[in-house]
Amino acid sequence: MKTLIENTEDVNELKKKGILFSTLANDNELVQMFKEIDGLDDYGSTALLDVQMKINEHCSIKANTWMTELIYKYFRSPWTVIALFVATFLVVLTILQTYYTMRPPK
Numbered sequence: 001m002k003t004l005i006e007n008t009e010d011v012n013e014l015k016k017k018g019i020l021f022s023t024l025a026n027d028n029e030l031v032q033m034f035k036e037i038d039g040l041d042d043y044g045s046t047a048l049l050d051v052q053m054k055i056n057e058h059c060s061i062k063a064n065t066w067m068t069e070l071i072y073k074y075f076r077s078p079w080t081v082i083a084l085f086v087a088t089f090l091v092v093l094t095i096l097q098t099y100y101t102m103r104p105p106k
Contacts, residue, residue, distance in 0.1 A: 005030070005031055005034045005035075006031075007031060008027040008028060008031055010031075011027040011030050011031060012027065
C-alpha cells in the first residue's frame with residue numbers, strides 16, 4: 001500500500017474508487033502516514049513488484065485487452081448477451097430456411 005500512495009493525487013484516486021477512507025484532516029497527512037509505515041518493506045515490495053509484473057504481462061497481450069474492452073464496452077448488461085444469442089439464433093434459422101427453400105427435401 002505504501003508504494004501505491006506517493007502523493008495526494010493517488011489518495012484522491014483511491015478515495016474516488018472507494019478503496020480508501022480517511023478521517024484525517026487532509027490528504028497530505030494521509031500521504032505522510034503511509035510514507036512513515038515501514039512494516040512491509042522487505043516482503044511487501046517484492047510481492048507488489050511480482051503482482052505488478054504479472055498485471056503488466058497480462059495487459060501487454062493484445063487479445064486480453066481487446067476481450068476486456070469488448071466485454072466492458074458492449075456487454076455491460078445481461079440483456080445485450082441475450083439479444084446477441086437471439087439474433088444469432090434468428091440468423092441461423094433464416095439461413096436454414098433459405099437453404100431448404102432452395103433445395104427442398106425429396
